[in-house]
Amino acid sequence: MKVGIIGCGSITKFRHAPEYYDNPHITEIVFYDRNPERADALAEIFDGKVVRSVEELFEDESIVAISDCSSNESHHIFSTQALLSGKHVLTEKPIALSVEEAKEILEAQKKSGKILMVDHNQRFTKAHQKAKEIIQSGELGKVLTFKTNFGHSGPESWGVNKSNSTWFFKKDRSGYGVAADLGIHKLDLVHYLLDDQIEQVSAFQGTLDKVDEHGDPIEVCDNIICNLRTQKGRLGTAAFSWTYYGEEDNSTTLYCEKGIMKIYHHDQYQIEVITKDEERINYKLEAIQTNDNQTNTGVIDAFVDCVRNGKEPIVTGQDAVDSLKAVLAIIESAETNQVVNV
Template sequence: MIVGIIGCGSITRFRHAPEYRANPSVKEIVFYDRNPERAEEMKQLFGGRTASSLEALLQDSTVDAISDCSSNEAHYIHTTKALQAGKHVLCEKPIAATVEQAEKMVRTAKETGKLLMVDHNQRFTKAHQKAREILRAKELGEILSFQTTFGHSGPEDWGATKSKETWFFKKDRSHSGAAGDLGIHKLDLLFYLLDDDITNLHSYTATLDKTDENGQPIEVNDNVVCILKTAGGSIGTATFSWTYYGEENNSTTIYCQEGIMKIYQDKHYPLLIAKKNGENIYYALEGIQTNTNQTNSGVIDAFIHCIQEEKKPIVSGEDALKSLRLLEEILQQNEERM
């Protein structure tokens, strides 16, 4: 199988390209970036070849699948064109800048018969998968409440430019700030773990500390706090931040009738169950992937497997659209207050 990658920033360098190279079914990677030097750099690091233009990449009949690792505002354009060109697509999150765009992307995948998967990678960790299994089996009874958090020091420490000029800080490119960068992961995770719809939310977004290259507050949020209620009646909170200037926090707590489930809070035990009767159960699973600890996410392997076996992806376009609708509601609530 030959795959193409659109966009050669940090997400390609640290996740997509090395995971494709490690997959035995992938014979070659073709890189494209509007900055040719970046594509050439990826070729030097991971082998393969470069495409001279987006059109050349998409018209290449040897390319079976595409990773869309472009910036948020371009996902709709690139992924739609790739699907129409007969390629299977793994699109980075969020699936699109708007719900309307995402709906068209999902529709295009159905019309072309090509697989559309979205990189909500939290569904692929062993701790989250085990947690979902326990919750679905009702081993702790019904879910009562929950807390989830995703925060780190911001994209200027992670992005390709390592500067305040990052596209993540620009509204016309990022669109949704920390909410779309980090929050969308946790919204998808809540749907995955709770197996329930979120029917009501109250949210606050703010730009508390981040400044751009001119020293002005960035155009998008750097912090978000949400209160959520599910159709089944459980309530909880979700917080997303680019201003956690110490250790990254990517944790979740689920409070149930018979105990508490703690996910990615203990360094030695990524999943810990504290039961109502005083019993503790420790699961020594792998640690979660972070910006400073890059491990195989499992996303690329799953994408290739779904293509080969003609299976529905673990995170479909419809799944991603569901989370994006919730994200848009979070942003709209705060626009209405302004």
């Protein structure tokens, strides 16, 4: 398979490109970025080729699939065009900045008949897949309540330009700040683990510390705290932050009828189960992918497998729309100080 990548920022450099490069079924990677030097640099690292316009990717019939790693406001444009040009597409999250834009992509996927997968990569970690297995086994009974967190020191230390001018801080490009960057991962994870949907939310947001390249507070939230109710009646809390200085937090706790499951709380054990009878069962699986610990996410391998074998992706376009709706409801709640139905 020959693949193309739109956008040559950090997500391409550290995740998409190396994972395509290591996949035995990929013969060549073709890079496009509106900053040509970024595409040139990655093509040199990963023995790929470069095009100077995105249309060249769409028109190249030898390119089977495309990763859309553009900034958030462009996903509905590039992913739609890629699908309609006959390419299978892996879109970065969030799928779009509005439900209407997301529907453009879904309609293009339906019209094209090609595979659309969205990079909600937390579904792919061994710990989260094991956690889902434990829940489905019924050994802990029903999940009653939950809490989940995702925070690190901010995208200015992760982004390709390593500065406060990052597009993540711009409302017209990132849309919803930390909620669309980190929060959407955990909202999707709740849907995945619980086989449920977030139905009702209340939230508070703030721009507490981050400033832009001019020293002014950024245009989007750097922290958001949420209360969540699911369709099946579970209650939960969520906290998302770009100001966890010193250490990332990627943890989730599930409180069940017969015990507690802690995910990514312990340095050595990715899952800790404490039963109602106070028995402790620890699972040592794999360390989670972090900004400082770049390992294979499994996303690219899964996407390539879907394309080669016609499989349904573990994260569909509709899954991504459901998570986007939850983000939009959280932002609306934070802005209006009201409880919002998703």
